Amino acid sequence: MxxxxxxxxxxxxxxxxxxxxxxxxxxxxxxxxxxxxxxxxxxxxxxxxxxxxxxxxxxxxxxxxxxxxxxxxxxxxxxxxxxxxxxxxxxxxxxxxxxxxxxxxxxxxxxxxxxxxxxxxxxxxxRFPKLRPIVSTALEAEPRLTSPACFNADYLARWRKAADRYTPITVWSAGPEAPLVVAIGPDFLGLQMPVRIDLRADGGACFANRDSVRADWAHLLGTTPDTALPTAA
The missing domain is CATH 3.10.150.10 (DNA Polymerase III, subunit A, domain 2)
Structure with a gap:
């Protein structure tokens, strides 16, 4: 063989x-x-x-x-x-x-x-986990990330090792409680589990929902930039 x-x-x-x-x-x-x-x-x-x-x-x-x-x-x-x-x-x-x-x-x-x-x-x-049902469920679910989701930055950095330089990474999620789907080319697929935040716990203090993010950056909202950002060639 x-x-x-x-x-x-x-x-x-x-x-x-x-x-x-x-x-x-x-x-x-x-x-x-x-x-x-x-x-x-x-x-x-x-x-x-x-x-x-x-x-x-x-x-x-x-x-x-x-x-x-x-x-x-x-x-x-x-x-x-x-x-x-x-x-x-x-x-x-x-x-x-x-x-x-x-x-x-x-x-x-x-x-x-x-x-x-x-x-x-x-x-x-x-004894390796049967990943097919997990992957199938994530792939079949429609993208519906309409609420903020949390993902660990260290884990996000792992996907860099899967992509060549300048290779785009396609991502989507079915919601804040669903895994992030990561697709790179025709031969690599990944899932990243979201960070589950319990707002009653101390760890929830660092969680920034959309309203708090907007409040933090209120000085940028509703303003017109003096110059436009350069576009990619």
């Missing part, structure tokens, strides 16, 4: 910011891989954000269907043996299913005559 992945480093870079750092949640502490009929779908989540990237792959033998998990140590090993500056086209990924002697299975990465063998972490991969 072997495929060729031509931009694995790019895919890892898009998903790495979303890997969970809480070691008490081992199924989330890596990048989940799923190969079905020549398509590789990779995902990472820490429950605050969800990132999914997909790639068409070149099958090198019979069509395969499998799942695996690359944890942080695996990703470090990949970057060390196949640094981005030298890892060109043609990285071959071979999957070896679990056996009685090796219940987690194996992943073999081969390029330029070098091979890195890693555990497929089959047990942890099987």
């Amino acid at each position: 072997s495929i060729v992945v031509n931009d694995l480093h790019r895919l890892i870079g898009q998903l790495a910011p979303h890997i969970c750092t809480d070691d008490t949640l081992p199924p989330l502490t890596g990048i989940h891989l799923q190969v079905t009929g020549g398509r590789l779908t990779a995902a990472a989540t820490d429950r605050h954000t969800i990132a999914i990237a997909t790639r068409e792959t070149e099958e090198t033998d019979e069509p395969s269907d499998w799942t695996a998990l690359l944890d942080r140590a695996d990703l470090h090993a990949l970057r060390t043996l196949f640094p981005a500056r030298t890892a060109g086209q043609g990285l071959r990924l071979t999957y070896r299913p679990p056996t009685a002697e090796d219940p987690d299975g194996r992943l073999l990465f081969t390029l330029h005559g070098r091979t890195l063998t890693l555990s497929a972490n089959a047990g942890r991969a099987a």
Whole structure:
């Protein structure tokens, strides 16, 4: 069961910011891989954000269907043996299913005559969350962000890693309690969960609703600027 992945480093870079750092949640502490009929779908989540990237792959033998998990140590090993500056086209990924002697299975990465063998972490991969229902619900909901919503700025910064320079990011939300949908090109999709504000708690003191924002900036309302802002070329 072997495929060729031509931009694995790019895919890892898009998903790495979303890997969970809480070691008490081992199924989330890596990048989940799923190969079905020549398509590789990779995902990472820490429950605050969800990132999914997909790639068409070149099958090198019979069509395969499998799942695996690359944890942080695996990703470090990949970057060390196949640094981005030298890892060109043609990285071959071979999957070896679990056996009685090796219940987690194996992943073999081969390029330029070098091979890195890693555990497929089959047990942890099987416990990775089922993201399809969450993503389907978010995609099917109509954009309806008619009330202010709160989003964590640190999490917003994660999406920068998924986009090339000057690549536009498409976003929408079905409401202040719904996730923000983030789409970048045809092969990357993300969700960011809103910050839920309890105005009865101390943390609600920093929440600025639309009325308070307008009050803070009242000196700009209803005024005509002396000069127009320059337009983009």
